[in-house]
Amino acid sequence: MPLSEHEQRMLDQIERALYAEDPKFANTVRETNPQVHYKRRIVKASIGFVVGVILMMTGVMIMGVVADQLVLGGVLSMLGFLVMLICTVRGMSEWRRATGGAPPEAADPGPSGKQQRRSQRPGMMDRLEERWRKRQEGE
Template sequence: MPLSEYEQRVLEQMERQLSADDPKLATTLTTPRRRTGRKIIVATVGVLVGLLLLVLGVVQSSAVVGIFGFLVMFGGVTYAVLGPSGAEGSGPQGVVNDSGHVTPHARQRGRGKARGESFMQRMEDRWDKRKDGGL
């Protein structure tokens, strides 16, 4: 069932608000994770070798070989699922404006610390700005 025009406008407004409030989260949610073929092949080989070692450990009644096989399988799955996949240095490139273009932004880390504000005070200030519509 397609969205109504009102629902589409509200969704677009929410997307713009998310991009303005937290560009890093917006980039993370909209950027598809790329898994290279090499990474998938290495992970698959790791899982298969680990499974072979696990079965070999059961056949030979060797707990050490079975545990090692399980660890190799676990490592293969972990390698496939976690970690960056060729996206070093990626992250938020800026803020998406109303026209849909990305405007580069300067890093502003620690700006509240320079004024001597606590973390909670900065969060309260941001909340007040959002409530007042002063983003």
């Protein structure tokens, strides 16, 4: 939805005031593409996932090699799994933001059965308007 002329003038005025107050920050904000931030976060989440795999495998190895350290190995494995899970969720949410929204199947689920029935039959206001129109035309 486009801005009205008044809103556009106000936005321009705010932008000029920002440039006058802090030109370096204004240039940084204007030149920054949000996609860069999303990609950077995806890379960080990927690195975190790899760290989680390493932690989990280290915990499994400790449990297999040193019988006295079952608790330490279990804690490391669980910590690695949690790191992997958190990084996966974070990476997927950033991926959605970077690609522009929800997955295709969730983008337009379509009307439910009740909504379809409502759209097929005229509502009360439609019937009243139709009766009013007929009355005005003399039918």
